[in-house]
Amino acid sequence: MAKGLIAGGLAPGDTVAVLSATRYEWTLVDFAIWFAGGVTVPIYEASSASQVEWILSDSGAGRVFVEDRGKAALLGQVLSASSVLTGRLVPVVRMDYDGEAPNLASLAAAGAGVTDAELERHRSAAELHDVESLVYTSGTTGKPKGCEIMHGNFALVAWNIVAALPELLQREDARTLMLLPLAHVLARAVQVVCLTAGGDSGQSRRRGMPGSHGSSVPPRGLRSATRRPWVPPGAGRAAGRAPCCGRSTHCSTVSCIPGCARCSVATWSTVSGASPITGRKKELLVTAAGKNVAPAPLEEKIREHQLVGHAVVVGDGKPFISALVNLDPEGLEHWCTARSVPLLSAAEACTDAAVRDAIQAAVDQANSLVSKAESIRKFRILDAAFTVESGHLTPSLKLKRAAVVKDYEAEIEELYG
Incomplete structure (x- = not known):
């Protein structure tokens, strides 16, 4: 497949998107992209059309791998309806096998004329400080930002963890079943660790762990046939500490060196000089199901309505996302005037059916x-x-989220009652 990508014009450093749930082919595609010298851009399977459009546009992905016919249809709708992607030819390759090309088999066949020497030239083009993957954050202060993950980030994580846990990872019978979404950087890091250790790795899109009544690990998976550690591109030609992922101005991942001035990571120094990560400077909600949700884009969109003064998205540790909304007095007055209805007070507007429909x-x-x-x-x-x-805004009129959540705890609990 790597040769097929090269035959299709992929140059070292080109970005390739992957829109799929966790499956065996996801991992094959990921490693094929790396071997061809490309940069993988994961897109969560549940992403909206708007999110897919933004990631494709911002990353500059020139080709996309999709899980099946349904995802191919979604991508087709995005490309046809998008004003920012108009005129861009984005080849789409499906991972499922129903005989309709282009699929993984036809991609591999297209690379038959690419020599091993050409493949090696692409594979070895990257150094440890070069970008291996462009991972999009949940977007703490607006649209998701592309975070550059270097080959060195994955490589040193793998080498360090394998060295620290040999009794777990280097057993002859070591096997790993991946249930996390492979669009999440942690899942891919775990797979790299397992392959570096030389064990077997399987993938499953099932939400729960395998049962104890006769169920088994799914048969599709990767095996290190020689049990020889995986060696990443650039290994042996660059040494030292993994570079900060903040080579981009959008640096925002925990794989970065702690204390990086460009990261949204809060740290403190210990007597030993270490800087443990203690939290994010910017808000990010995590639901009870473990879904990371950036409140800012939702809040900003709601605030575009003339009736809305502020919107506060809540749901940290809760089963779903909710919001608190208050009304803009001037906006409410104009809204009532435009509809030729008597001016409503804030208390009246809260229970007015038309206002609620507008919100x-x-x-x-x-x-x-x-x-x-x-x-x-x-x-x-x-x-x-x-x-x-009231203590809910800073002097520069920024929202104090923690104060709002604390003062309106009862109202928030009612939303989940």
Whole structure:
């Protein structure tokens, strides 16, 4: 498959997107992209059309691997409806096998004329400091940002973990079953660790662990046939500590060197001089199901409505995402005037059916930007404003999220009652 990508014009450093759930072919495609010298751009299977469009546009991906016919249809809709992707030819290759090309088999066949020497030239073009994958964050302050993961990041994580856990990873019967979404960088790092150790790795898209009544590890998986550690591109030609992933101005991952001035990671120094990661400077919600949700893009979209003063997305540790919304006095006045209805007070507007329908429409628009797991299921309209005096805004009028969540704890709990 790597030769097929080269035959199709892939040059070292070119970005290739992958839109799929966890499956055996995901991993094959990932390693094929790396061997061809490309940069993998994962896209979560549940991503909305808006998210897919943004990631393709921002990453500059010139080709896309999709899981099946359904994902191919979604991608086709995105490409045909997008104003920013208009005119871009994005070849699409499906991972499923129903005889319809282009698929993985036809891609491999297309590379028959590429020599081993040409493949090696592409494979060895990257150094440890070169980008291996462009992973998009949940977007803490707007649209998701592409974080550059270097070959050195994956390589040193793998080497260090294998050295630290030989009794687990270097057993003759070592086997790993991957249940995490491979679009998540942790899942891919784990696979690299396992292959470096020389064990077997299987993939499953099932949500739960295999049962104890006769079920077994899915048969599809990768095996290191010679039990020889995986060697990444650039190994042996560059040494030292893994470079900060913040070569990009969008640096924001925990694989970065702690304390990096460009990262959104808060640290503190110990007596020994180490700088452990203690938290993010910017908000990110994690639902009870473990889904990371960036509240800012949802809030900004809701605030575009003339009725809305502030919107606060909540749901940390909760089963789903909700929102608190308060009304803009001037916006409410103009809204009432435009509809030739008596001016409503804030308290009256909170229970007015037409106002609620308007806010629901704003919430629906915000939800169209994200996946279902990130969408707002419920909201509560508040009859109080957030101000500097109330303690909910900073002097520069930035929202104090923690203060709002604390002061409106009862209202938030009602949303989940």
